Amino acid sequence: MKILAIESSCDETAAAVVEDGRTVLSNVISSQVEEHKIYGGVVPEIASRRHTENISSVVEKALADAGCSYEDVDAIGVTYAPGLIGALLVGVNFAKGLSYSVGKPLIPVHHLRSHIAANYITHPDLKPPFLSLVVSGGHSHIINVKSYTEFEIIGKTRDDAAGECLDKAARAMGVPYPGGANLDKIAKSGNNKSYSFPHPHVENAPLDFSFSGLKTSVINIIHNANQKGEDINIPDLGASFISSVVKCLTDNLMNAAKITGAEKIVAAGGVSANSVLRSELQRLCADKYKLYLPDLSLCGDNGAMVGSQAYYEYLSGNIANESLNAAATMRIDNLSF
DSSP states (O other), X not given: OEEEEEEOSSSEEEEEEEETTXXXXXXXXXXXXXXXXXXXXXXXXXXXXXXXXHHHHXXXXXXXXHTOOGGGOOEEEEEEESSOHHHHXXXXXXXXXXXXXXXXXXXXXXXXXXXXXXXXXXXXXXXXXXXXXXXXXXXXXXXXXXXXXXXXXXXXXXXXXXXXXHHHHHHHTTOOSSHHXXXXXXXXXXXXXXXXXXXXXXXXXXXXXXXXXXXXXXXXXXXXXHHHTOOOOHHHHHHHHHHHHHHHHHHHHHHXXXXXXXXXXXXXXXXXGOHXXXXXXXXXXXXXXXXEOOOGGGTSSOHHHHHHHHHHHHHTTOOBOTTOOOOXXXXXXXXXX
């Protein structure tokens, strides 16, 4: 089964053709990073406009790269939640029109589900059940993946997401956008024990995260140094900060693994590309758990991951009609369309 998949939840206009949920026939991404770099972050209105301008050509290229026509695909998959509402609407409305015009089923895909599904492409042997850490600019979750379409949230952030925390800390340090990715590179030469940060805990919710205190802490360090006229070693500060964020993530994840009795651990989302997180997960899981990490090319938003999850949603009967709408927020375990 070949699925044409569309992703437009943030600032990447993407489309792909995926066969049977595992084989990527094409994967096209039009990035807006350089434009948003001017503003130090994603500007939703600009993102929506660029999606409108790019989506048709991106979809056509995805089909061409796969050697397919619209007649050759069996269904249309699209990210419909969560994300920037204006950006999502571009993809959803394009997919609805396409589904209607070519007479193909329309498959609604949850953005976080598709990030997890990126691992099905990287690891053809991976099957649920497993425990997944989903970390991105907007989300931080520990999820018990019971089946391809059954998910249980057992831990989540109570405030900032890990990726958001890294991005904002990087911006405070003067690191250019995209902050988290660039800070990861700069911090490679730093000493991760140079600065101390708190290790937040959520009362009565040991598997939940809280990153706002960490963000405030690094901003205070920078402000205090500036007020005293002291220099800050950015690689050292960055390395120490990343280490603290990763420890928060991995401590809770390992606790969740013990509680649930999980044998397989999966990382997903943009922050799963972070070199420190990947290295620490490999260390912690060695000889204890089977670890699955997505290929670096599939950590960020892309159409291939949408096409993979769309296949399993289709098999579960999750088909939408022309009334499908986008949603800025939606739980991974309780879909509505």
